[in-house]
Amino acid sequence: MAMHEEALPIIDYFGLEKVSSNFYPIEIYTNKNESLILSLNGKSEEYKVDNIGSQAATLNTFVVINNFKPNIVINCGTAGCFSSKKAKIGDVYIAQDKVIYHDRRISIPGGYSEYGMGSYKVIDSYDISKKFGLKQGLISTGDSFDLSDEDMRIMTDNNVDIKEMEAAAVAWVCSLHNTDFTAIKAVTDFVDLPETTSELFLKNMELAAGNLRNKIVDIIEYLL
Ligand code: ADE
16 A cells, blocks of 8 residues: 555554564554555655655565565555546445556557556456445556546546556566455546546545545455
8 A cells, every 4th residue: 555544544443563674665564463464655765755656566566475475465545536437536446357557658669558558457356346335447557646638548548447556566566476466446536627636635535545444344354
């Protein structure tokens, strides 16, 4: 996970304890028998903010898989959605079909365009979505919180439901290790409305983090 506000309600619920580690900035929390690992990207020492985005997500996933060999990795957090797709603030989505990138434009012939967009495997989420009342959606990752016209075109052309900043990076590392992957994202803002995304994000963070926690708790208790 990336942001402390998103993770703290889950750490509290499961009574997870911080494991002391030298794993770069990464903060790892576990339950007693280590059947549940919650791993945060940690803070940027330089800028005093949470590390977010695909770079930090890649490192975090690599460290967790190498040290704990999990059966499944679930990337959770908040995300933007499209009002045109009847999504609502506070909705919780689970990844469907694949995750992609919307901001890696590499127009060099020979496969680089396709490589840039990527297409990373996720587990079949139909049963979980029905059992726990999640929406299923196509998740797309980029390293910017706002979006360019070209990002929007790529997301529209690919029928994307959810825009966020980590899932494809986590999924890539999972694919290298043959580890099952899914992403669960709670909506804080609309990316296709004129309101300022960052204001909506801050206003709705608590609601989304609460909804995310409720769904994650149910799903993890079922999986453990
Ligand atoms: N996280 C929450 N809202 C987001 C957005 N609009 N884009 C990327 N990441 C987000």
